[in-house]
Amino acid sequence: MYNVRKITDSLFYVGCSDRKLSLFESAYPVKEGMSYNSYLISDEKTILFDTVDKSCWEQFQENLKAALAGRQLDYIVVQHMEPDHCALLEEVVKLHPNVKIICTQKTVAMIKQFFNFVADSNVMVVKEGDTLNTGRHEFQFIMAPMVHWPEVMVTYDKTDKILFSADAFGTFGAVNGNLYDNEVNWERDYLDEARRYYTNIVGKYGLQVQMLLKKAAGLDIKMLCPLHGLIIKENINLFLEKYDRWSKYEPEENGVLIAYSSVYGGTESAVNLLAAKLADSGVKNIKMFDVSITHPSFVLSEAFRFSHIVIATTTYNAGIFESMETFLHILASHNLQNRKYVIIQNGSWAPACGGQVKEILEKLKGSELLDDSICIKSTLKEEQITLMDNVVNTMVKSLGL
Ligand code: FEO
Numbered sequence: 232m233y234n235v236r237k238i239t240d241s242l243f244y245v246g247c248s249d250r251k252l253s254l255f256e257s258a259y260p261v262k263e264g265m266s267y268n269s270y271l272i273s274d275e276k277t278i279l280f281d282t283v284d285k286s287c288w289e290q291f292q293e294n295l296k297a298a299l300a301g302r303q304l305d306y307i308v309v310q311h312m313e314p315d316h317c318a319l320l321e322e323v324v325k326l327h328p329n330v331k332i333i334c335t336q337k338t339v340a341m342i343k344q345f346f347n348f349v350a351d352s353n354v355m356v357v358k359e360g361d362t363l364n365t366g367r368h369e370f371q372f373i374m375a376p377m378v379h380w381p382e383v384m385v386t387y388d389k390t391d392k393i394l395f396s397a398d399a400f401g402t403f404g405a406v407n408g409n410l411y412d413n414e415v416n417w418e419r420d421y422l423d424e425a426r427r428y429y430t431n432i433v434g435k436y437g438l439q440v441q442m443l444l445k446k447a448a449g450l451d452i453k454m455l456c457p458l459h460g461l462i463i464k465e466n467i468n469l470f471l472e473k474y475d476r477w478s479k480y481e482p483e484e485n486g487v488l489i490a491y492s493s494v495y496g497g498t499e500s501a502v503n504l505l506a507a508k509l510a511d512s513g514v515k516n517i518k519m520f521d522v523s524i525t526h527p528s529f530v531l532s533e534a535f536r537f538s539h540i541v542i543a544t545t546t547y548n549a550g551i552f553e554s555m556e557t558f559l560h561i562l563a564s565h566n567l568q569n570r571k572y573v574i575i576q577n578g579s580w581a582p583a584c585g586g587q588v589k590e591i592l593e594k595l596k597g598s599e600l601l602d603d604s605i606c607i608k609s610t611l612k613e614e615q616i617t618l619m620d621n622v623v624n625t626m627v628k629s630l631g632l
Contacts, residue, residue: 233297245294247287248405264405275366282319312341337382377439402460413465427532440478480568482538486516491543546578569597
């Protein structure tokens with residue numbers, strides 16, 4: 232059964248959600264599912280903004296048919312060629328053979344990579360600032376390379392002041408009836424997954440996100456229509472502020488992330504003591520994760536959030552314990568910057584990982600090592616408590632408490 236949502240008199244939500252998916256992009260756990268948003272404008276011309284993932288073909292097909300109400304589709308805007316949005320492009324073109332595909336030049340090349348169907352005559356290439364009039368609506372195309380792929384553009388509806396923002400301002404999670412942020416407690420219930428989505432999907436491309444934000448600053452935006460998650464009406468400024476901070480790699484909060492790996496519990500016991508001492512010293516914002524247990528996408532998200540990071544890990548095969556090594560490479564590949572670190576190493580007979588952790592962290596722009604003096608041999612000993620107290624004092628001072 233179709234499930235079309237009327238957003239305005241001429242704008243309809245024709246997207247859908249997948250709650251069977253366990254790993255988005257084969258990489259990120261989505262325990263609350265994933266939405267693939269698609270929007271139809273019914274003006275003098277009809278214009279569709281992106282399709283959806285192939286898992287949603289049936290629902291999307293019914294939605295599009297119902298929203299078109301017997302009309303043909305005149306335009307499909309391909310803002311992003313990643314298959315979670317364009318998988319059904321060929322099917323839509325088959326249903327509407329006269330449809331014009333509006334996209335960037337880079338998208339044309341990608342369409343040819345993903346599909347065999349497209350003839351160049353179907354395509355209308357647009358570049359920065361180009362506009363399209365569909366009757367009452369005038370759309371302006373805005374290039375957004377690397378947010379999240381190089382071909383990406385976003386579209387501003389100058390008439391209704393809506394920004395169709397592609398992956399930008401998306402969140403993990405299905406749409407559960409409520410389609411708008413002002414129908415839910417967005418900051419409490421959705422911001423964490425918005426942060427995890429941003430940091431993992433586009434976290435590496437802060438510079439390019441900054442460029443898009445500068446363009447967005449010149450627009451009067453009444454509604455953000457992303458390709459994943461809720462439509463944003465009430466929290467536009469808050470979301471823009473968060474994007475600004477995340478893309479500048481500025482911590483959102485003064486606080487401590489303790490990321491550790493521990494084979495037999497010696498390292499875990501040490502960081503539990505550290506956390507307790509930090510708390511006793513007045514630190515209120517502490518999060519701890521065993522990186523062998525918690526998926527790195529969650530820990531990365533918290534790393535973007537907090538100002539201070541403790542890395543505590545075991546030596547393994549003369550290197551860094553594997554789950555921690557993976558996490559550190561994820562931190563580096565997502566370009567995390569401007570954090571203050573403490574390193575705690577463990578090694579029962581030849582502790583060697585501390586220096587290797589340091590080598591990875593010191594390459595991160597703006598990183599500052601506060602302390603790496605604690606070297607545990609299997610378990611923390613009474614005589615090392617002073618070192619631990621020093622770490623606590625250094626961190627408390629650095630946190631400005
Ligand atoms: Fe939602 Fe980059 O795809």
